[in-house]
Amino acid sequence: MAKRKNGRKGSKFFRVFSLLFSILLILITALLIIQLIRLNVLPIFFVLPISIILVTITLLFVIFLVFKSKKGLSRFIFSILVLILSFVYSVGNYYLFETNKAFDSVTNLTTKITNTLSVRVMNDTISDEQQLSGKTLGYFSSMDVDDLSRLSSALQSDGIEYSSISYDDIFEMVDDLYNGYIDGILFNESFSGVITSDETYSMFVNRTTPVYSTTYYTDNEKNIEDSLDDVSVDSEPFTILISGNDSYGQFSENSRSDMNMLVTVNPKTATVLMTSIPRDYYVPIAELTDGYSDQELYDKLTHSGLYGVQTTEKTIENFLNTEINYYVRVNFSSLINLVDAIGGVDVYVEPGLAVDAFYADTTLGGVNEGWNHLNGKQALAFSRERHAYIDGDNQRVRNQQIVLKALISSLTKPTMLLNYPNFVSALSGAFETNMPAASISKLLKFEFGNFPKWQFESTSLIGYDGNDFCASLGTYAYVLVPDELSIQTTHDKIEAVRQGGSSNDVEERNVEG
Structure with a gap:
């Protein structure tokens, strides 16, 4: 019972x-x-x-x-x-x-600005945020009061107590960090570009590490409108401008466009054409005049980014006589974070193009002939390298195409499943675009619904060394003078892809000069 x-x-x-x-x-x-x-x-x-x-x-x-x-x-x-x-x-x-x-x-991101606040220390000194307790941290007196208060509150809420020193000179603060007079700095990452623009401190980001960071978002007073040239991306050809700013952290300020690449996509033929444009290309900057005439002033293409990505887009549209439908704006942090999030990328270096040590940071080493596995900082340095090459700026844009292809290839590997959470985390705040959300969704649906076998093609604009007056600098500087035949050939290649053909069908013309 x-x-x-x-x-x-x-x-x-x-x-x-x-x-x-x-x-x-x-x-x-x-x-x-x-x-x-x-x-x-x-x-x-x-x-x-x-x-x-x-x-x-x-x-x-x-x-x-x-x-x-x-x-x-x-x-x-x-x-x-x-x-x-x-x-x-x-x-x-x-x-x-x-x-x-x-x-x-x-x-x-079309309506928000990402603000990244951090505590930066010298490499290999402090590895854990809790080790900041009892340390002396410097801060730049011109740092926004709200940002300083927000970062200080975040540290204190995590039980981190520290002493602080105010600096009126940001470079004096960095010097004291380098020399060990302070243990770290309370830092808004938007100041990175200000520091690294000085040749003496060009390695600042590579020599230091953010051991603590916090991110918040604010409304963008200059809301970025959706593209006025929006198309049905699952059935019509379109071109995207990928503009890489020479800055770290957030996108709240305009900065030089260190990398400019057009990606022309024809979904009907599953063809993708990558067109790289040298950063020092000497071209008329859209709507930049002396105020006395409508004649646009000439400058390096990289300086067009100082007036906003829309200016860069219009400038390229003008001298290539082609339509750009969307833009994607990225920066140094974007590439570093995305590459690290997927465990690095594999790039192939052709014979004769090995680099003993990257100019951007010699501590990172270089690349050998054949296959190389690069982390985020190495991929960035490889993308920016030009001093090691006879073909300088032209080889740099080819390296950028290599890194982009490697990034896409890594995203399709089975190991991506393990790195997926890290990748989507890095994707947040990684770029700014005026492609409407509906178009992004439509493009992803097209990819997952058809799994097209994309055919990747590439081309690069070329030119020859020169020294000309740059409007933004008010003086003469090194530039790359465009080859007009190269511009016409590139225009024809883009149009060939948009019309359903291949850029390889367009014959290369002999360059001038």
Whole structure:
């Protein structure tokens, strides 16, 4: 009799827990489907069957657990299986949540400014934020009061107590950091460009490490409008300007465009043409005049970034006589963070193009002939290298294309599944774009719905060394004088891809000079 009662109690106990497990699994499944729909990057013919499969699997497990499992062993087995399935679905929910968050962050960058505050220390001195307690930290007196207060409050809330010294001269503060008179600096990453623009401190970012950082967002008073040249990106050709600023941290201030690349995509032919433009290309800057005439003034293309990415876009449209539909603005931090998030990239260096030590930071080493695995800082240095090459600026733009291809290749490797959370985290705040959220979603749906075999092609504008007057500097400086035949050839290559052909069908013209 006692055994029967104990059996009934055990059976009742199991039914209660099996019911709870079932409800939990149903809720997790429902949340997974909701997040999948909200992501809005998969075609409906994918979302619908995936949802049906998820619901079917869940119902089968619930039915077997609650109604079919009678014996102790089968109950135990299905209980474990339900818990495992709940865990798998929970991981899926986490991945989708992080992806949704990153996607929202990217599309909101048109109205938000990312502000990154950090504590920077010399490399190999302080490895953990808790080691900042009791240290002496310097700060630049011109640093925004709200930023200083926000960073100080964040440190104190984490139990980090420190003493501070104010500096009126930012370079004096960096000198004291270098010489060990202070242990670190309270820093707004937007000042990186100010410091590294001075040749004496050009290695500042490489010699220091942010051991503590916090990020917040503010409204962008100069809201970036969606592209006026928006097209149906899943059926019409389009061109994107990728403009890389020579700065770290956030995008709140304009800075020189260190890298400019056009990416022309024809979804119908699955062709992608990458067109690199030397940063020192000597061209008329759009809407930059002396105020006495409508004649646009000449300058290095890199200086167009000082007037905003829209100026860079218009400048390139003018001298190439082509339409640019969208722009994507990135900076040094973007590349470093994205490459590190996926575990580095593999680049192939042709014979004769090995580099003993990168000019941007000799401590990073260089690259050898053949395959090289690069981390974020090395990939950035490789993308910026020109001093080691006879072909200087022209080889630098080729290196940028190599890194971009390597980044895309790494994203398609199976190891990306392990790096996925890090990647989507790095993606948040990694770039600024005027491509509408609807177009980004449509492009992703096209990719996942068709899995096109993209054909990558590349070309580069060329020129010859010169020394001309640069409007932004008010004096003469080194420039790369454009080769007019190269400009015409590049224009024709872009148009060939847009019209459904290949850039390789356009014959190279003999360069001038």
